[in-house]
Amino acid sequence: MTSTTSNNSYQLVVELCFESGLIVFNVVSKSFSLMAESGGGPFFSCRSCHNPLALRDDLISKKFLAKSGPAYMFSHAMNVIVGQKEDRKLITGVFSVADIYCSNCGQVLGWKYIRAYEQTQMYKQGKFIIERAKISKQNHVSLHDDIISKAFQGKHGRAFLFSHAMNVVVGAKEDRRLLTGLHTVADIHCGDCREVLGWKYVRAYEALQKYKEGKFIFEKSKIVKEDW
Ligand SMILES: [Zn+2]
Ligand SMILES: [Zn+2]
Structure with a gap:
């Protein structure tokens, strides 16, 4: 098996507790390896391909609802592709949103709030909703080195x-x-x-x-x- 690296990305092998276990994998994502170098902490990754998507420290709320069921709101997300924005009617009103996709496997993960139209909903602007069914939580426990x-x-x-x-x-x-x-x-x-x-x-x-x-x-x- 091979993994690719480019000049501005880093490669690192880490051991992770992955849903009650450990996982070893090669990382080619810059944002993720910087996180690992700083000691890391629990984070959420794509359930399909293990691409790191959001830090637990950036989790704002677990009380959101998406098509597939419960969803989490994050202040930041990484390694995601933000799609075309469009107006969409959600439970709490109309918003300008854009679907977000895993940058590695292309899976639709949820959406980003681009703009809210009602005063009480403004706090959602710029935040990310990720469906719980699409992610799993991991925890760094040691470095391969x-x-x-x-x-x-x-x-x-x-x-x-x-x-x-x-x-x-x-x-x-x-x-x-x-x-x-x-x-x-x-x-x-x-x-x-x-x-x-x-x-x-x-x-x-x-x-x-x-x-x-x-x-x-x-x-x-x-x-x-x-x-x-
Ligand atoms: Zn664990
Ligand atoms: Zn993925």
């Missing part, structure tokens, strides 16, 4: 050792006997959905195992590899 080893054993099979993790919650520490001896460990949970993703080595008791202290284990069973 931080993988130290892919040869670890987790509770559910193979696991990866990482030097760093982000957007995870570290649970209570406890002594646990692992394949390589006794360690003090703490489970790590996705900071967004709370799924257990692996553990952090808090303390190793044998000299040979000391290098693991402060490092993170992520279960491979929660990783999906993708390229686009």
Whole structure:
């Protein structure tokens, strides 16, 4: 599989918790890689192609309604194409709106409010409505560059050792006997959905195992590899 890069785009591989799991993929979107470099945080991506579309920090309301059902309002969206504007009669009146499409797969996602005609609706101008059925939420948990080893054993099979993790919650520490001896460990949970993703080595008791202290284990069973 290949992915393309151009001079003004960046490529980065990250690990993400994707609906209670992890996902690994190559990113060619500038806005997204800058976000990842800054530590990221939960965000919404296209359900069809995983293109990042909006940050959770930019979520204004979950109480909107679209053709397919519930929809979310965002102050900003990224990696979307804004279509032709037209006047449309919605539940709350007439607006000038433009449909928005995923810039990667072309899926219609919702619309952008271009202009409101009633005073009480003015706050919607420039905002984006994205249908809940078209998106899924993801959370960065680590950078691919931080993988130290892919040869670890987790509770559910193979696991990866990482030097760093982000957007995870570290649970209570406890002594646990692992394949390589006794360690003090703490489970790590996705900071967004709370799924257990692996553990952090808090303390190793044998000299040979000391290098693991402060490092993170992520279960491979929660990783999906993708390229686009
Ligand atoms: Zn898409
Ligand atoms: Zn999660």
